[in-house]
Amino acid sequence: MTITLHLKQPPAVPLESEVLSPDVLSELSNSEIRALIIYHGKRQVPLEEFFDVNGERSDQLVIHGDLNKVRWIGRGMSKGTITVHGKVGMHLGAYMKGGRIEVHGDASDWIGAEMKNGFIHVHGNAGGQIGAAYRGSLAGMKNGTIIVDGSAGLEVGMRMRRGTIVLGGIARDFTGLQMKGGTVILQSGAEIRTGAWMNRGTIISLKPLQMMPTFAYANDFNPTFVNVYARQLKQIGINLPFARSEGTYQRYAGDLSVPGKGEILVWQPA
Amino acid sequence: MIKITGGKVYDPANGIDGQIKDLCVGKDGTFVEAVDGCRTIDASGMIVFPGGVDVHTHVAGGAMNFARAMTPEDHRRTQAFIRTQSRRSGLGGMAPTTFATGYLYAGMGFTTVNEAAVPVLSARHTHEELADIPIVDKTTLTLMANNEIMLDQMQAGEYERAKNVVAWYLWAAKSYGVKAVNPGGVAAWKWGLDAKQLSDPIAGYSSLTPGKIVTMLATICDDLQLPHPMHLHCNNLGAPGNISTTLDTLKHLEGHRAHIAHSQYHAYGGDSWETMCSATTQLAEYFNTHPNITTDAGAVLFGDTVTITADGPWQHLLYKLTGRKWGNLDVENETGCGIVPYTYRPSNLVNAVQWASGLELMLLIKNPWQVFLSTDHPNGGCFWRYPEIIQLLMCADFRKECIAKLPDKIKGKITLPEIDREYTLYEVATSMSAGPARALGLLQKGNLGIGCDADLVIYEEEVDVARMFSHPRYVIKGGEVVIEDGDIRETPHGREFLVKPSYAPDTDEFMRPLFEDCYTMQFDNYPVELERIENPKILELGTNN
Numbered sequence: 005m006t007i008t009l010h011l012k013q014p015p016a017v018p019l020e021s022e023v024l025s026p027d028v029l030s031e032l033s034n035s036e037i038r039a040l041i042i043y044h045g046k047r048q049v050p051l052e053e054f055f056d057v058n059g060e061r062s063d064q065l066v067i068h069g070d071l072n073k074v075r076w077i078g079r080g081m082s083k084g085t086i087t088v089h090g091k092v093g094m095h096l097g098a099y100m101k102g103g104r105i106e107v108h109g110d111a112s113d114w115i116g117a118e119m120k121n122g123f124i125h126v127h128g129n130a131g132g133q134i135g136a137a138y139r140g141s142l143a144g145m146k147n148g149t150i151i152v153d154g155s156a157g158l159e160v161g162m163r164m165r166r167g168t169i170v171l172g173g174i175a176r177d178f179t180g181l182q183m184k185g186g187t188v189i190l191q192s193g194a195e196i197r198t199g200a201w202m203n204r205g206t207i208i209s210l211k212p213l214q215m216m217p218t219f220a221y222a223n224d225f226n227p228t229f230v231n232v233y234a235r236q237l238k239q240i241g242i243n244l245p246f247a248r249s250e251g252t253y254q255r256y257a258g259d260l261s262v263p264g265k266g267e268i269l270v271w272q273p274a
Numbered sequence: 275m276i277k278i279t280g281g282k283v284y285d286p287a288n289g290i291d292g293q294i295k296d297l298c299v300g301k302d303g304t305f306v307e308a309v310d311g312c313r314t315i316d317a318s319g320m321i322v323f324p325g326g327v328d329v330h331t332h333v334a335g336g337a338m339n340f341a342r343a344m345t346p347e348d349h350r351r352t353q354a355f356i357r358t359q360s361r362r363s364g365l366g367g368m369a370p371t372t373f374a375t376g377y378l379y380a381g382m383g384f385t386t387v388n389e390a391a392v393p394v395l396s397a398r399h400t401h402e403e404l405a406d407i408p409i410v411d412k413t414t415l416t417l418m419a420n421n422e423i424m425l426d427q428m429q430a431g432e433y434e435r436a437k438n439v440v441a442w443y444l445w446a447a448k449s450y451g452v453k454a455v456n457p458g459g460v461a462a463w464k465w466g467l468d469a470k471q472l473s474d475p476i477a478g479y480s481s482l483t484p485g486k487i488v489t490m491l492a493t494i495c496d497d498l499q500l501p502h503p504m505h506l507h508c509n510n511l512g513a514p515g516n517i518s519t520t521l522d523t524l525k526h527l528e529g530h531r532a533h534i535a536h537s538q539y540h541a542y543g544g545d546s547w548e549t550m551c552s553a554t555t556q557l558a559e560y561f562n563t564h565p566n567i568t569t570d571a572g573a574v575l576f577g578d579t580v581t582i583t584a585d586g587p588w589q590h591l592l593y594k595l596t597g598r599k600w601g602n603l604d605v606e607n608e609t610g611c612g613i614v615p616y617t618y619r620p621s622n623l624v625n626a627v628q629w630a631s632g633l634e635l636m637l638l639i640k641n642p643w644q645v646f647l648s649t650d651h652p653n654g655g656c657f658w659r660y661p662e663i664i665q666l667l668m669c670a671d672f673r674k675e676c677i678a679k680l681p682d683k684i685k686g687k688i689t690l691p692e693i694d695r696e697y698t699l700y701e702v703a704t705s706m707s708a709g710p711a712r713a714l715g716l717l718q719k720g721n722l723g724i725g726c727d728a729d730l731v732i733y734e735e736e737v738d739v740a741r742m743f744s745h746p747r748y749v750i751k752g753g754e755v756v757i758e759d760g761d762i763r764e765t766p767h768g769r770e771f772l773v774k775p776s777y778a779p780d781t782d783e784f785m786r787p788l789f790e791d792c793y794t795m796q797f798d799n800y801p802v803e804l805e806r807i808e809n810p811k812i813l814e815l816g817t818n819n
Contacts (some may be wrong), residue, residue: 087559142598 007037007059011069011090017045019054022076022182026103027082034060063103067092072112078105081122094131097124100148113157114138119167121148129173129240135164135186143184145169149230151240152231161188164205168233170242180207183266187233189244202259202266203238210245210271219268226252227269250274275301275309276753280315282731284699285324286642286708287721291700297322300729303753307724315755317732320747323703324720325385325729326660329710330505330535330570331651332582333375334389334403336396337611340601341369341580341652345615348578361762367616368580368652375585376408376765378658380756383731385747386711390453390505390535391584393605393763395795397447397722398802401770405808407560407767409756411715411729416447417584419487420461422607423613423788428490429482435784437494441777442785444498446801448772448810450714451502452495455584456509457487460610462538468587470510472522484509485526492530498775499815503531503568511588514544517553524560527567533713536572536650538632542689550624551687553632558638561645568713569639570648573632573663574625575655576618582652586610607792617654619674623687626680628654630688633666633673637695641714642704660706661743667697708806716771729755747812769809 007029020043023029029037037060038052051057063084067077072091082101090109097105098117105124113131116124117138130152136159144164155173162181168189175194183205190198193207193211199217208230226248234244245251251273258264276299283295332338342349345368352367355374364374379387387407392400392414404412407791414796418424419438427436440452458476459469465477472485488506495504506527510519520540534540543553561567583589586602589600590613593600601613620623632654639645645663666673677684678690697705711720718726731749736742749757756764789797804810 138347138350140344140348142347 005059005062006064006066007062008066009058009068010056011067011071011074011177012054012056014070015044015054015073017073019044019074019101020076021051021074022079023051024065024067024074024077024086025081026065026081026086027081028061029065030084031061034058036060062142070096078103081105091128097122100124101209110154111152116145116148116150118143119145119148119150121146123148124150126150126152127153129154130156132159132176133162134160135167135169136161137163144203145186149240151242155192161186170237180205183207189237189242191242199259199266199268201262201264203262203264205266207268208244208271209268212266215256215268216259218261219256220260222255222267223258224252224254224272228271245271245273275299275675276750276755277309277314278322278726278730278732279314281320281322281618282436282735283322283601283722284703286700286704287324287712288655288723290722295322297722297730299750299753301753303728304718305722305724305726305728307685315748317734317748319735321733321735321742322722323383323731324707324711324722324748325751326379326383326706326729326796327386327388327710327714327716327720328379328384328648328651328657329388329646329713330390330572330648331387331657332389333370333387333407333651334372334390334655335392335400336605337391337582337584337613338369338403339399339806340603340611341582341613342371344599344601344613345369345580348580348606349514360765364404366658368578369582369655370656370658372406372805373408376410376768377762378748379407379749380744382658382660382744382760383733383749384410384706385731385749385751386413386458386714386731388412388450388710388714389414391417391455392447392449392453393584393608393611394443394447394800395605395608397449398552398806401448401806401808404770405767407768408488409751409768411719411727411768411771413450413455413502413771414447415451415502415715416444416449416607417455417609418443418452419457419491420459420609421689422461422629422792424786425458425461425479425482425487429479433490433493435780436490437497437783438490438777439785440494441498441775442781444773444775445777448770448802448804448807450771450773451500451505452491453505453507454491455609456511456588457491457506458482458484459509460584460586462633463586463590463610470513470519471518472509472526485522488523488526489530491672492527492532496530497531500773500775501813502713503533504729505533505535507535507585508540511539511583511585512592514542514546515549516540516542516627517556518700520557521560523667523711524564524567532564532567534567534569536625536654537569537635537645538572538574538628538654539650541631541635542627547624550627552634552689553625554631554634554638555689558635563643565641565644568644568646568709569635569645570650570710571632571636571663572650572654573636574623575616575630575649575659575662577655577659578615578619578631579655580588580613580615582611582613584609584611586612586644588612589614592616602768605795609721623681623683626684627687630677630680630684630690633663634688634693635688636667636697636705638664638689642697642701643709645705646713647702647706658744661740664697664702664706665740668702670696719724749804767808769811772807772810773813774810774812
């Protein structure tokens with residue numbers, strides 16, 4: 005049993021709909037779901053004004069439509085699944101504590117911002133500030149996994165404390181800005197200023213990076229933990245090389261301007 | 275007009291300790307002998323206190339606004355005030371917005387607040403914000419101890435000139451009194467230095483020492499006959515072993531009146547962060563033998579807050595210790611300003627010592643007319659958490675429970691576990707209302723006597739003291755019922771108390787060239803116009819000359 009929602013027409017202004025979460029919907033009847041309040045700009049409207057709703061009492065949500073302007077889906081969710089078919093708007097899975105979100109399409113900025121745990125997989129491209137800390141907050145994502153098959157925007161993993169972000173495509177500037185822990189894996193590299201102000205944590209890039217001058221080259225090696233990570237990631241279909249026969253990682257320490265104890269590992273194929 | 279009948283009245287200013295007494299509020303919002311044919315509030319079984327007076331808080335102005343801007347994370351999680359017919363919207367939290375500040379203070383039974391640190395340069399801004407803090411009456415103190423024009427006169431030994439300069443600044447800022455923050459130290463901060471010893475000349479001056487500034491400024495406050503004495507934030511705040519600096523400062527104040535702000539931050543022994551311990555016994559001993567000095571606790575409560583002070587060098591140190599955000603405002607040649615968000619944790623030994631020291635001071639200083647309830651909001655904790663402190667003061671058992679949660683290493687560093695004293699309601703009323711009102715020289719406040727302002731708060735008597743003090747049944751301000759049954763009913767504008775000290779007529783012309791030489795602002799634009807002050811109440815001061 006699932007709850008299926010179809011967006012009737014794209015909203016003119018952002019639709020703030022944090023009620024689209026298994027935690028809210030799992031115990032509600034179809035009519036109760038239709039009556040839930042969402043914000044169309046500053047106007048409060050019932051959910052059914054924008055969505056056709058099929059199904060009830062389930063923690064599995066399927067949402068269809070051009071949800072580009074639909075924000076806060078899965079905010080703070082702790083269980084269940086959300087599957088989105090189409091583009092999805094900002095703050096997807098922000099503050100989430102558990103459960104899974106899968107997006108067959110592109111996602112916008114701030115996905116998984118300040119999440120505590122859970123799993124987000126975006127099959128298309130994503131925006132910036134993935135798993136980041138909101139403005140002013142000390143820490144971004146504290147655990148969980150975010151996978152983006154496509155490219156990503158600015159400040160990916162900004163101030164993240166723990167957890168894993170994997171990007172299939174290229175990331176834009178300031179990936180791992182002020183990172184405090186956790187791991188960012190860049191399968192296609194990133195643009196500039198990667199790891200700026202990073203304090204701790206690891207950025208692994210499988211493509212050469214333009215390093216900031218405040219990162220110091222340390223050595224070439226094949227850390228054991230990458231081996232462990234690779235096995236874990238293999239289960240979700242991500243290939244992280246680790247074998248000595250295939251190549252080595254160049255380790256850069258930084259950001260020395262903070263001064264930080266983070267590291268950037270850049271893969272050098274043999 | 276209101277009549278309050280049958281309440282148990284605690285009015286320390288008139289020595290009334292829990293007697294059942296009727297109170298009458300006349301048309302002009304003051305207490306009168308009798309009234310007829312008006313609303314009667316039956317306060318049987320309830321407790322009547324004079325409205326609270328906060329002797330040291332930071333609620334408005336440039337620094338506060340900077341703190342608000344620096345902590346958006348707090349705005350996301352804090353209490354929101356939704357606009358209603360009678361109430362404006364706002365946010366509570368570590369640095370509440372202006373309207374919310376008024377609602378929160380009144381909601382806790384406080385009716386007068388003293389904004390304790392205003393640079394003259396941002397006085398206009400501060401008064402504009404104070405006008406937007408409803409219900410409570412306000413006073414402001416002007417930051418003087420690092421004002422370079424005044425320091426130059428002190429260095430030159432021109433006492434009279436310095437006195438005229440201070441008086442001129444007070445009137446220019448439309449202020450109520452003088453605040454001194456880290457005398458000389460903030461001026462030295464502009465050289466990247468600090469002033470930790472009272473006898474060492476400060477950076478930029480050949481012979482002027484913090485000790486001389488302290489004594490001269492206290493003398494100036496006395497000579498100007500300011501209703502509130504010099505309000506002093508001593509040198510070397512927050513540092514281990516700073517008790518020697520504090521006691522040295524107090525010696526420089528012999529023979530003068532003074533109010534020592536947030537003394538908790540100035541009562542530490544030890545010589546490093548590891549060995550830091552409470553030295554409140556020594557400080558309390560001094561207060562117990564020197565009735566000319568008052569103080570407020572500056573107590574610390576565990577949790578998140580944002581620290582705001584004119585003490586720029588200390589804030590830079592705190593930033594280096596925490597590695598968190600840091601804001602530093604340039605206040606030209608008048609003072610400094612630093613802002614650092616901070617979290618006090620019970621597991622942190624230094625924080626635990628600070629928590630205990632604040633309570634120790636309030637319990638070890640015997641006379642509640644000398645030590646007042648404060649957290650130096652928002653530095654030690656937010657003002658809306660005062661009821662938690664009252665509970666800690668009134669219930670020794672609760673205090674013991676809290677001490678038990680501190681790390682074991684705290685043993686031997688604090689004296690709080692050995693103190694059994696519990697505040698009575700009479701002492702609480704003294705420390706949160708009558709005492710601070712008297713120290714501020716606001717004789718019509720914190721007093722339920724005939725002719726005084728009808729600011730009072732009525733609590734339903736409860737065993738849970740924290741709940742009782744955070745949920746008054748009624749709050750009456752200037753004769754108007756502003757809180758009733760937990761709801762805000764009226765939001766009248768408060769008044770502002772100002773002093774008008776006399777100064778030599780040529781002071782304007784003396785100041786003008788100095789001003790044009792070093793300020794970024796036009797001399798004629800600088801003084802705050804009286805019209806800017808909402809409901810000013812001016813006290814004209816005489817002169818000793």
